[in-house]
Amino acid sequence: MRKLLGVNEKIGTALSGIGEKFVYRVEKKSVCHVGEKVLLGSVHHPILGVGNSERGNPFLERNQNKGREMPSRYNVALLLSLSLLCVPNFMQKRFNSDKNNVASCTNLEKVFLLRKDEIKEGEMVEVKVNGEKDTVLLVKIDGKYHCVGPKCPHYSAPLKLGILTKEYITCPWHDAKFDFKTGECINGPSFSDIPTYDVVIEGECIYAYFPKEIDNFKKKHICPCKDFCENKTILIVGGGPATLGAIETILKLGYTGKIIICSKDMYKPYDRTILSKNITHYSSSDDLFKNIKLKEDIYYNRSNIIYMNNTLVENVDTELKKVYLDNGTILNYDKILITTGLSPSPSPIKNVKVENLLTLYNIEDYTKLVSYAKEGSKCVIIGSSFIACELSSALKKRNVHVSIISKDNVPYYGPFGEKIGSIVLNILKDKNINFYPDMYPTDYVINDSFFKMKNKNVIHGVKLNNGEVICCDFVIEALGCQPNSQLLNSKFKNDKNFILVDEHFRVKDASDVYAAGDVCVFPYFITGEARAYTVAMPLHRDATPPRCHSTVMPLHRDATPP
Template identity: 30%
Template sequence: MIADYTEAPVCHVDDLADGELKEVRVGDTDVLLARADGQFYALYHKCTHYQAPLVKGVLNGHRLVCPWHNACFDIRNGHRLEAPALNGLPTYEVRIENDQVFVRLTTDKESLENPMSAPDEANSETYVIIGSGGAGAFAAEGMREGGFTGKILMLTASGEAPYDRPNCSKDYLQGKAPDEWMPLRTEEFYKDYGIEIRTGQYVTSLDPANKRISLSSGETVQYDKAIVCSGGKPNPLSSPGGDLKGVYPLRSLHDSQTLRELGKKGKRVVIVGSSFIGLEGAMSLRKLGSEVDVVGLEKVPFEKILGEKIGRVIQSWHEKEGIRFHLGRKVDRIEGTGSVRDVVLDNGEKLVADFVLLGLGVKPRTGFLKDIPIEKDGGVKTDEHLRIVEGLYAAGDIAHYPAADGPQRIEHWKVAGQQGHVAGLNMAGKEESYQAVPFFWSNQQGKRINYIGHTTQIDDIIYDGDPEKDDNFLAYYIQDGQVKAAAGLKRDQAIIAIKELMQEGRMLSVEAVRNGIDWVKELRKS
């Protein structure tokens, strides 16, 4: 514990320019020092999400962006501005004396909740959240942050309260993350803020005209406002044998637990699907000791998203760890008596399997919505405030939201969390538009690739660094003569700066990108 306070001079006023960050030491404590508009700010030095060193992030005005997963904080008060972080950063006192900057520590906390309203029994309104993923979790907190004091009810088919779903294919599946890491919040948190979570609740219909929700139990729930965060249902394998015992999805905590136990036994697994979930699952199960074969329709993993060159590089990372690929192939059938024995491909090749992991993407869960137009892909359209119709909102995997190039539907954890937060604020009476540039990350054999933006097709790719030779690179994805997206390995600050420029409508031309850019320097230009 810090007794009263600890104070120390940390730098001269001229040591930091506007937009710069510096990690300093006060007593035995590391502190992040930031300067914006001529003012100095001192904060806890690690991100509250996964403890990333924030000094390696980027400061844009008063926005401090984490280098790993792009959580965002306000340096003036430490408040969390964007997912995936839930908590904000403690801030410390700063004073200037004789051209020296002094920082005073008065707290030993490593994180702080954003200011939220307490429930008030006098408020009879009920807001309902359908789903307990990232969108639902952040929506609940957004409602309280926005000042709503009525009843909040979360209905989820899951058996758990909100948890860290991205970890299900990574450290948790590998057995490196204990169970206590997975819940996003404690039971006490939800109790303190009056957020009632009812697990095992299957919604059969939602009637927006009468503001009524029907459950499989026969119970009905009336709401004043509701948000649909129902997420996606894993796509099944349509080939014969897809319903045999031993065929598993990887979507939930329970799925991850089941696969982890199988993986520890050194079983033979065939993974159907060569995209992010499939290959993260392959990586994790291989680390557990399983023999892994990956079957994918694409000739190169991630070719449509990251391009052929990066896709081949990622494939090589996995092959070096003993993972075998069968690409440009599909499953003809799965054979076995009662349970999986072999996976037969369309070219007749037979792969011995003790179990099968499906990584075939998801379809939005929207079949229970009554009198709401459903898009071809199963999603629903919202306005810029993430409203479907009056009193009904959507966030996460199901939401088609307005963007500059037309409606977008993005299946990413950060996107879901941020949409939920914005929608929750708006349900509480705010009028905040959702305008964030999409961001996602993937861990492929211990290498974190960050991706920002969105393309529907890739016309050209510009590389800064050679993915086949260098251990760090940027790739810019061109569509219709504009840079629409970028991916990077060990280029965290550049990725952040590009995202911030995109959000501000200041993205540079294709020609400028070809000539090379110092992205952080570009961001700091007024």
């Protein structure tokens, strides 16, 4: 698997003896940075050692030299190190750095972690440092020690509970996978890396170098290299995780052409999955967005990015390479990526227009749902899969009376079968959630006089196929989703309207058209097809185009979802 961005900046050091005492021994050293990157590359520094070029910038690594052993004469080393520190222009030129990035020095401290006999081969151990203010994770693989951040950037899961292999740590919650040598997230639903720290061994003691302020997460670096794409336009339709993943990939490749994003959502990419997990009151939709957005707004404020919110693409002409917007605007593109995702399936009860019939798709839906989820209120949820079960649990925390109507005899029957579904059913019963198996609604009971709410019709009961009526204050339909693929011709879709793509996420029989995320299905060697939220996010890892100016796709690694 080819890596496009150097993330591992190993720094060697000249070590001094520590005597017999090893408890919390601290030694300081300095390291030179430009911006957020350590600018040592593979240029041998006689005191600080060698950067790892193996995972470096692909446009530069051909010219990088292999590291050499540290010289023993420290007077020569000192002179050479000072010469490098005093010539930032040389370093800027070698690394194609921006002129505004000026080299600066950050002090690191050498801190005792553990004795060698306190960690076993293949083990991960959390260690308190900085007076137990911070925590790091120490890993031992093949007799070597690696020190990284202890938490997954996605939801702060403790990585010590994850799976450790020869190269990676996999998060125990959502399968985000991190290279423990570099900290890079190479798979799963995380847009940040974990920090790494240089480890040194002195006798039987393990030390690592830390900055004064330790961060649990590390932002991904953007490749500063230039290419030949200035006159190209990549158009991305959609505003979810696959959109953000694509933007990161394109920028990491050094693409400097135009990127246009058309999203029907009023907000930039945020974590939709969290909406069904907790019912929390926010002062406004904007306040909620601030808490769940995937990137700060400044991330999109680049000269070559145009982000168009509240913009619906009605049609894509794949022959003329044009898109037609709902406001009458026509846009041209060189390559297009469709990441439009899914929408809730339509209601089984036709022509029902009431205020308290809800779905959960976006921030606006969530805000409306919270307004109904008052303590003591009654909710009926139609459906029994992920959204239904997660919402039922979240609503119970607000002391809402919840009833689930399921066409199956157990929840999650479709994805997991009866055995696991029975386990989930017992959990629901323990939470006093009413479960109606093998049932479906035949009608919603609406009264437009006595049960009026602000002069609008409301549902106050759900009639089931056995004739029973369940009283309620609001109804949530969680009946699955359908792809937002209306913008493409039917010849590019399967019988369920999902866009067909190959192993590189190229739309079949279309030129320069790609699709990613839930809107598409791609060949998966186990089931024949796959789509999922976690498939959308890894699209920005390790893209390997032959030349940046000839194509910025494919975005996918190997079409193998977690």
